[in-house]
Amino acid sequence: MMEQLPALQVVLPLFSALLCLLIRNKTASRLFSVAVSWGCLAIALILLRTVQETGIISYHFGGWFPPLGIEYRIDLLNAYVLIIVAMISAVVLPFGVGHWGLSIPEGREYLFFCAFLLCISGLLGITITGDAFNVFVFLEITSLSSYALIAMGRNRRALRAAFTYLVMGTVGGTFILIGIGMMYLETGTLNMVDIANRLPLAYGSRTVLVAFAFLTVGVGIKLAVFPLHHWLPNAYSYAPATVSAFLAATATKVSYYVLVRVIFTLFGAAYIFETLRFHVLLIPLSLLAMFIGSTVAIYQTNIKRLLAYSSISQIGYMTLGLSFASINGLTGGLVHLFNHALMKGGLFLVLASVMHSIASNEIDDMRGLGRKMPFTMAAFVLGGLSLIGVPGTVGFISKWYLVVAALEKGWYPIAVLILLSSFLAVIYIWRVVEIFFFREPAAEKSIKEAPLSMLIPTWILIGGTLFFGLQTEWTAGVAGSVANFLLGGLP
Amino acid sequence: MQWLGLWHYWAVIILMMIGLYIVIARDNLVKKVMGLSIFQVSVIMFYVSTGKVEGGTAPIIPEGGHDLVYSNPLPHVLMLTAIVVGISTTALALALIVRIQEAYGTVEDDELNAIDGAAL
Numbered sequence: 066m067m068e069q070l071p072a073l074q075v076v077l078p079l080f081s082a083l084l085c086l087l088i089r090n091k092t093a094s095r096l097f098s099v100a101v102s103w104g105c106l107a108i109a110l111i112l113l114r115t116v117q118e119t120g121i122i123s124y125h126f127g128g129w130f131p132p133l134g135i136e137y138r139i140d141l142l143n144a145y146v147l148i149i150v151a152m153i154s155a156v157v158l159p160f161g162v163g164h165w166g167l168s169i170p171e172g173r174e175y176l177f178f179c180a181f182l183l184c185i186s187g188l189l190g191i192t193i194t195g196d197a198f199n200v201f202v203f204l205e206i207t208s209l210s211s212y213a214l215i216a217m218g219r220n221r222r223a224l225r226a227a228f229t230y231l232v233m234g235t236v237g238g239t240f241i242l243i244g245i246g247m248m249y250l251e252t253g254t255l256n257m258v259d260i261a262n263r264l265p266l267a268y269g270s271r272t273v274l275v276a277f278a279f280l281t282v283g284v285g286i287k288l289a290v291f292p293l294h295h296w297l298p299n300a301y302s303y304a305p306a307t308v309s310a311f312l313a314a315t316a317t318k319v320s321y322y323v324l325v326r327v328i329f330t331l332f333g334a335a336y337i338f339e340t341l342r343f344h345v346l347l348i349p350l351s352l353l354a355m356f357i358g359s360t361v362a363i364y365q366t367n368i369k370r371l372l373a374y375s376s377i378s379q380i381g382y383m384t385l386g387l388s389f390a391s392i393n394g395l396t397g398g399l400v401h402l403f404n405h406a407l408m409k410g411g412l413f414l415v416l417a418s419v420m421h422s423i424a425s426n427e428i429d430d431m432r433g434l435g436r437k438m439p440f441t442m443a444a445f446v447l448g449g450l451s452l453i454g455v456p457g458t459v460g461f462i463s464k465w466y467l468v469v470a471a472l473e474k475g476w477y478p479i480a481v482l483i484l485l486s487s488f489l490a491v492i493y494i495w496r497v498v499e500i501f502f503f504r505e506p507a508a509e510k511s512i513k514e515a516p517l518s519m520l521i522p523t524w525i526l527i528g529g530t531l532f533f534g535l536q537t538e539w540t541a542g543v544a545g546s547v548a549n550f551l552l553g554g555l556p
Numbered sequence: 557m558q559w560l561g562l563w564h565y566w567a568v569i570i571l572m573m574i575g576l577y578i579v580i581a582r583d584n585l586v587k588k589v590m591g592l593s594i595f596q597v598s599v600i601m602f603y604v605s606t607g608k609v610e611g612g613t614a615p616i617i618p619e620g621g622h623d624l625v626y627s628n629p630l631p632h633v634l635m636l637t638a639i640v641v642g643i644s645t646t647a648l649a650l651a652l653i654v655r656i657q658e659a660y661g662t663v664e665d666d667e668l669n670a671i672d673g674a675a676l
């Protein structure tokens with residue numbers, strides 16, 4: 066049983082998704098998928114434990130030894146990302162148990178949970194696998210199910226958002242496929258460890274260069290790196306509220322993981338940053354993402370759109386951390402992965418509760434809402450403080466590492482820019498907090514506090530932003546050892 | 557033989573560019589999906605063509621013979637999966653288009669933008 070856990074991590078949600086189709090009853094399928102997501106979290110926790118104690122786990126599918134068979138290879142990096150995905154799904158799925166009408170189409174609830182579980186298994190699969198082609202397959206499972214989930218939004222614009230995402234996502238996925246094909250041409254293997262061993266022999270070749278270009282652009286579309294982010298604001302704004310929370314907290318994180326894997330495991334940091342000087346491209350793009358994302362966020366009237374643009378700027382912080390190619394920089398990027406999942410997940414859940422109470426995402430409709438729903442809106446304020454990076458919240462930890470990394474390299478202007486972009490976050494968060502708490506409510510409607518089944522998941526995530534802001538051993542500690550492990554070859 | 561060796565790559569690249577161009581330049585959503593399919597097919601052809609080994613035969617061991625040169629079967633097998641992915645994507649895209657047609661009454665991107673009032 067224990068040695069089969071790596072396979073179960075993916076197979077459990079995959080087959081449960083099919084079972085959801087058979088269950089059909091909406092309450093039963095919801096409880097079932099909640100149980101499955103908790104099972105996934107338990108498996109992910111055990112896997113992290115095992116990796117920390119005994120080192121890398123290598124699972125051979127069907128008993129075929131790599132490189133012939135497919136290998137699931139779990140090191141500290143993907144164990145860490147597995148936890149993020151499993152944790153967010155375990156918190157988001159039970160959100161609002163006992164309350165329907167959360168923009169899940171009526172009569173099709175079991176299909177919603179089926180797609181949701183498929184999405185989870187795809188994300189876990191991308192993370193856990195050690196086979197390059199497997200990454201593509203799971204990526205498409207994730208993408209197809211997330212297009213379907215986004216299209217379930219109530220507004221008809223959700224359909225167009227899903228279509229735009231489908232077109233861009235397919236182009237991105239196909240680019241990744243081309244990149245994998247070229248790596249296969251050059252190395253004759255699909256196993257990631259094998260590719261990593263054989264690629265150095267081919268470093269001069271143009272095929273490797275083009276493979277890297279295709280992989281980066283493909284992953285970049287999925288990750289919504291600055292000029293490729295076009296699909297993200299609409300997809301997040303019009304998707305059902307819980308789907309926004311789930312995708313914002315996991316999908317881009319897993320894409321970031323793929324980028325880290327490609328750069329640090331497959332191609333090697335020395336080749337990417339010293340020979341190709343990739344950071345010369347990535348740092349300006351990250352900085353542009355940080356500033357343009359935040360600036361556009363200031364002008365939004367729809368609060369989900371505001372958070373979506375803020376996500377684009379936060380992704381900029383993550384790619385910035387990666388492009389330092391130093392221990393502190395990479396730690397900052399990786400710890401922000403976890404931290405951003407906590408705070409964006411929490412903030413989107415707050416909006417899901419608000420949606421439940423007032424059926425609107427327009428900031429104007431939320432005037433004075435802080436008085437009617439104090440617990441929900443207090444969670445928003447704390448999540449917002451964390452986005453800004455106030456000491457005592459997780460946002461501070463990530464930014465601390467990034468600034469330290471910038472100072473280490475002697476890139477002082479970048480350190481200043483990181484701090485300046487935080488001020489933009491102050492503006493867009495304060496603007497909405499002011500409306501929530503210091504404006505008179507529009508009309509005396511009977512708006513009640515969100516039910517407990519919504520408050521508890523929200524506060525688990527928001528409480529996490531405070532807890533891990535003070536207790537950094539588990540997040541920054543793990544992220545730090547991952548960074549050490551990935552940069553082992555660099556001085 | 558050099559130009560022949562490169563020839564199939566040119567075919568793939570031309571097909572790929574046709575597909576991408578249709579995705580970008582056409583306003584009709586169905587045509588966009590067609591372009592997307594052409595784009596995916598070009599990659600499938602790229603993979604399959606890389607499996608070709610000069611003078612190679614199908615990878616089946618005939619009775620008694622084991623000195624044969626075989627074509628590489630792996631890219632073909634990978635593409636079976638990619639074809640399935642391509643079909644699912646096309647099916648999902650067409651399903652979305654049907655619902656867009658129901659909700660908006662049109663599948664032309666410029667008209668949809670006019671209805672939504674803002675560039676998506």
